[in-house]
Structure formats: structure tokens, C-alpha cells
Amino acid sequence: MTSSSPKPASVKASLPEPVLNDKNGILMTNRRWPIEQWARPWSLPGYRNGAMMLAGIVLGILAGGALIGELSKWGDRLYALMGSFAAAKGISTVAVEAVWIAIKVLIVLHVILLNGLWSIWWERKISAHIQSRVGPTYAGGFHGWAQTILDGVKLFLKEDITPAAADQWVHALAPAIVIAPCIAAFAPVLFGSELAAARLDVGALYIFAFAGISVIGVVMAGWASGNKYSLLGGLRAAAQIVSYELPRGFSVVPVIMFAGSLDLSVIVSAQSGFWWGMAPRWFVFYPVVGQVAFLIFLIASIAETNRTPFDIPEAESELVGGFHTEYSGMKWSVFFLAEYAYVLLGSFLLATFFLGGGGSPLPWTPFTLVPSWVWMLAKAMLMMFVFLWVRWTLPRLRVDQLMDVNWKFLLPWSFANIALAGLYLAFWLK
């Protein structure tokens, strides 16, 4: 700072040039980058810095993951430490087990909660860039990362309204019925090669069974709201989710046949190894069977999560929100937490069943050093991106077309796929 006080003229000179009233009166081009620059995005500093930052984040995650190592080993160490501590203090092993289960439950719960924060922000960003917008930029500074946290605070502070026409108890219970099976379904989900809250012999079956229960909560919400649009949404949801359970389950049958088990970690280990020393033996790369099963499972998963093009239970332009029209505040956000948790569940299942779980995509050194949970997370996020991408690209199907897609297309092809998988087992993978 110089000692002399600044003159008014220099203050005026530092103001930005007015855009609206310049002599050409042009509003059109001042808001946008010149069109010829779009041909060379690398010349735009925003794009260049963004790409470099993204590369830095990816490399950081890979290197950090390699430094941390397998998370399941850390878990084993913690469990052993707790055991020796209990033995030294004379605490019973039942108490140790109880604390250990509580820790695992809390970790899974926080995965679901943090997923809500992350994926809503990510969806807003992806949808914005698909729609030639920029999305949240203000909250938190860096690309609006804190936007979802603030949204959550706002939802937490909002008044919880129960309509006069609603059935109060059912209305209050419905969000719990939606979220509880969703959390339970995460128990056997693999977050790495061996990293799961519980190892179940019937893991795949267990997940499908619990994921199917949530529809009861949706129907309850639609019925109890005392709103005709919500009722229609609830009925649509019931028809849709129950129908799409079938192809979703049957599309995984070839995978289970190849792996010979319903245990998710066995399914992952059945995909280890490489053809010709470089092509991973993932189920999605099994000719025809793998791709058909993958696509059917992906489509059915999108339908299960009520997302476009299968969002007829919500259908903003028809049913004005459907089953969650009459919900507000935290009850409403629980529905959305469950939706995004199901997206995460679908992504992890796609990665587990078809993309080799925690296995490295390439058999060479820098890739094999990266621990399995990083690969698992990367594959799941790739699948989640597909969920978001589809949602913001496609229009919505009609109710009867939705049923046609399911019963006349997905289900017959999943049956044919099972037969084909049987032929593979009989002649190729003996």
C-alpha cells in the first residue's frame, strides 16, 4: 500500500467493463467462449487445469491406495488387537464380537450416508455438464463440493408435514420400511476382494431378497399420503419393481452357474486370471452370455431404482413426484438416500458379478500393486456414472411399454441366456 490515498478515478478504472450497454449492444457472444476455441479445448485454461487436477486426483487415489494396502488386512489387525486387549482385561469374547459387529454396521451405515452426499453432488455436476450448465459452484469453494451437505442441513431444518388426509402412522413408517432393507442388503456386499461386513453362502440371493422388500415401503407411502397422484405412483412402483425383480434375478443365473456359488467372494475369485496373459476373465467378456446378462442386469437395476427411463412411479411431469409428493424434510430425504443407496448397490453388484470385483484389469506391475478396494470402487463408480448418464439422456417410457420391455424382451432373453450358459458349461468350461 502506498501512503497516498487512491484517487476516485483509479477506483472507477478498476471496475469491470459494462457488458449490457456497450455500443454494439451484444449480449450473445460475451457470455460464451469464442466458437473456434471449442475445437481446441486444451487451449482453454479452465479445461487444462481441470484435466490436470483430475489426473492428479486419480493418481493420488491409486498411490494412496497402494500405500494403505488391503483394507481387509487392517480389519483383521484391528480384530486381533481387540481380541488380545479383551484377553488381557478378562472381557468375554461375546462382548468383543458384539463390539466388532457394531463397528461393521456403523461402517456400512456410513458408506450409505456418505454415498448420499457424494452421489447427489456428482449427479448434479454430471447432469449440469450434460445440459451445458456448470452445476453447483459456490458452496465450499471447490466446484461446490459442500452443496449436498448444505442441502442436507436445509432438509433437516425443514418442517415435517403430514397431510391431514394422510394415515399418520403408515405415512411415518413408510420411509423406514424403504431404507431398512436397503441397509440390510449391504451386509454381504463386497467392497474389495475379501472386504465385506458379513460373508454369506447365499450372498446374491440375500441381497435380492432384501432389495425386494423396499417396494412395500413405496406402496405404503403412496397409499398413506392421502393423495391420488401418490396412490397412482405407489401402484406403478409396485407393478414395476415386482416385475423387474424377475429379469434381474434371472440375468445373474449364468454368473452363478459359471462360479458355482451364490457367495459373492467365490463369484469374484472365479473371475480372476487372464486369457492370453492380458485379457481379464471377467464374466462380462464371456462371449454373448456375458454381455446379454450384463445389459439385462443393468436395465433391470435402473428400473429397480426408479430412475429415468423407468421413473414412472415418480414421473415429475405426470404424477408430480408420485409416491413422495406429500413428504417433506427428513422423511423425504430418506427416500432419496434409499434411492442413491440402491444405485450404489446396483453399481457394486455390477462390478462384482460382471467386472471381476476387486481384480486388476491388467496383469502388469503398477496395476497389480493397487489394492482390491480401489479397483472395486473405481468399477462401481464407473457403473454409477452409467446410471447417471442414462438418466439425463433418455425420455421416460409409458407404463404398458415398460411392462412390454420387461415381459416380452428382458425375461425371454434372460431365459435364453441361461440355456446358453448351460451349453457353455457342457461343452466349453467343463
Added chain:
Amino acid sequence: MSSAATSDRLFINLGPQHPSTHGVLRVGLTIEGEVIVKAVPDIGYLHRGTEKLAEVRSYHHCVVLTDRWDYVAAMPNNLVFCLATEKLLGIKAPARADALRVMMCELNRVASHLLFVGTYGIDIGAFTPFLYAFREREMVLDLFEMLCGARLTYNYIRLGGVMIDVPADWTSKLKEFLEYFKPKLDEYDQLLSFNPIFMARTQGVGLVTPEEAVSWALSGPNLRGSGVAYDARKADPYCGYENYEFDVVVGKEGSCWDRYFCRVLEMRQSVRIIEQVLARLPEGPVMASGVAKVPKPPAGEAYAHVEAARGDLGIHLVSDGGMSPFRMHVRAPSFLNLAILQEKLVGMKISDVIAFLGSIDIVLGEVDR
């Protein structure tokens, strides 16, 4: 109560507060499951009585009222009132004013159809095309803002001509926009028009035969979507439309998709017309001389109609020689297009109702006036 006999039927109000009724339209739907058994459109929520208001205002002031009918495409509203009044007054706009009128109406048609494309995508469930269409519509509105300071209610076309000549450099900005806009039309086709889900939702849905379209007095893209090649710009040319080359776009089967695609193709025709106007924009004044500040046309009647973005917009003016119209009647295309709703909705599913309602592209400001 006869609830026992009709217990499996449900009455729902579609509107007046509903995201897909494009304003404050209410449709009383009786449904069985998802299928409509009875539909009663209910209008009047946006009634402002502009026809009555015109009877106590001078002719210049009435132009302001016309902006508020079809606020998505207000230029043709201005134009049709000025044409009717000019018939009464016996004056004629100069050549440059006529060319500018044609240019602004076509540019406004592009803006209006862009809004339709975007909101129709939302009705069908695709959010993204909306933002793409609005990005381009924003540029058209920017051009209008440069031209006359307003983005929706222009009040640009006046009795005897237009408000003001185009600003310096405006035509080059318009050319820049047209060059930018033409490839975007292909983008909409890729994104929405030929999307298989979009086509499955709209093709074969809400079929209107040519006979039905004529007998229900549909006009504009709704009529042409059914295959009737009627366009006021060809049938009864005004402002020198006979000098420009353009095609009347018609559909094949009269489905929602045909009505949608007619509008997409009409945008191309509008671009064609604007380019022709730009190529031979005559010099000269933009306002006829001798238009009184308070015009008092001789007693008589006049009818004028133009092809507005939503159809055949007409005005019947009756003058008793005073400073205000004795009676002004508006033939509003949205109002007449809406009438077919009650017959066509029966038997549809709720999703089809939204698809049909969106495809006839009503503006409630024009329905209720």
C-alpha cells in the same frame, strides 16, 4: 352417492397447478386404473378480459394488450391487431416495415417452437433437450432485447409500421445467430426427435384424422400435422409473404410425433424466410406517414388473420368512429385447439394425456385472454 357403482373409478384434477399443463389449465379426469374414461377441460384461470379492456383504450394502447395473449410469441399478436386496424384506417405500412414485420414474426416463431421442443421433451421425461432449446431461445430473446428492449412483450409492431428501425450491427448479429442455429437443429433431431423411446411414446398416440382436424377447427402445426396443408401465409398472404420461398410442412398420420416434427421442420422454414428477408431488406422509412396520435377510423368492420406460431390468429374489429374499438373479437388458435381435448383424451393412459396435451402446444394466456 352412487359410489358403489363407480367405486373403481377415480376423479383426479390435472391442474390448475400441475407442471405439465403449461399454465393454469385444469382437466378433470375420471380414470379407471390408468385409462381415462372422461375428460373435462376447464379454462378461465388466466382470464384478464383484454377484449373488453380494448373497448376503453385507444388503438395505440390496444397493441400493448395484444402482447399478453400469446406471450411466448407476441410479435404475430401485435401484427394481427395492426393489420386489422390498418384495414379500418386505410393505411399501408412501408416496404421496409413489412419486411421487418415478417422477419420478427418468423424469428419469434423460432423462439416459440424452441420453447415447445424443450418443454415437450420434459413432458415426455427427457430433461436435457429443454436446456439445449432454451440456450438457443435465449439468443433470440437477446436479439429482441437489442431490438426493442423487451424479451417477451415486445410492443414492436405498431400501427402503420414498426416501432424503430433495427439497430446498427443488428442484422450481422442475426446472421451470426442463424449460422450458429442451423447445425443445432440437427442436434435436436439426434437428441430427441429420433430417440426410440421418444418415438415410441409419441408415434401412433393421439391420432387426429384430417377430417377431425378440420371439423374441430384446429390450425397451425396441429392442423398441418394431420396432413392438411393450410397455412395463412400461403392461403391469404400478408406483409409480402408471397414474395418469399418456403414450404408448408405437413405430417402423415396426425400423431403427437407428427405435430412435434412439423414444428421442428417449421423452424427450418422460418430460418429460410429470415435469410431471404435479410438478403433483400428494402431501404426506406419504417413507419407510414400520417398515423394520428389518436386514430379514429371510420365506422365499419375489419377482419385480419395471420399465421401465428400456434395457428391461425384472427381479429375482428368493429369501429363506431370513436377513439376506441366498439368491439374486438380474437380468434385465438390455442383456445380452438384445446377443444379437441375432451374427445381425444378418452381411452388414453395418463402418460398419453401429457403427451397429447404437450403436442397441441397451448398457451393459456391466449386461451383465456
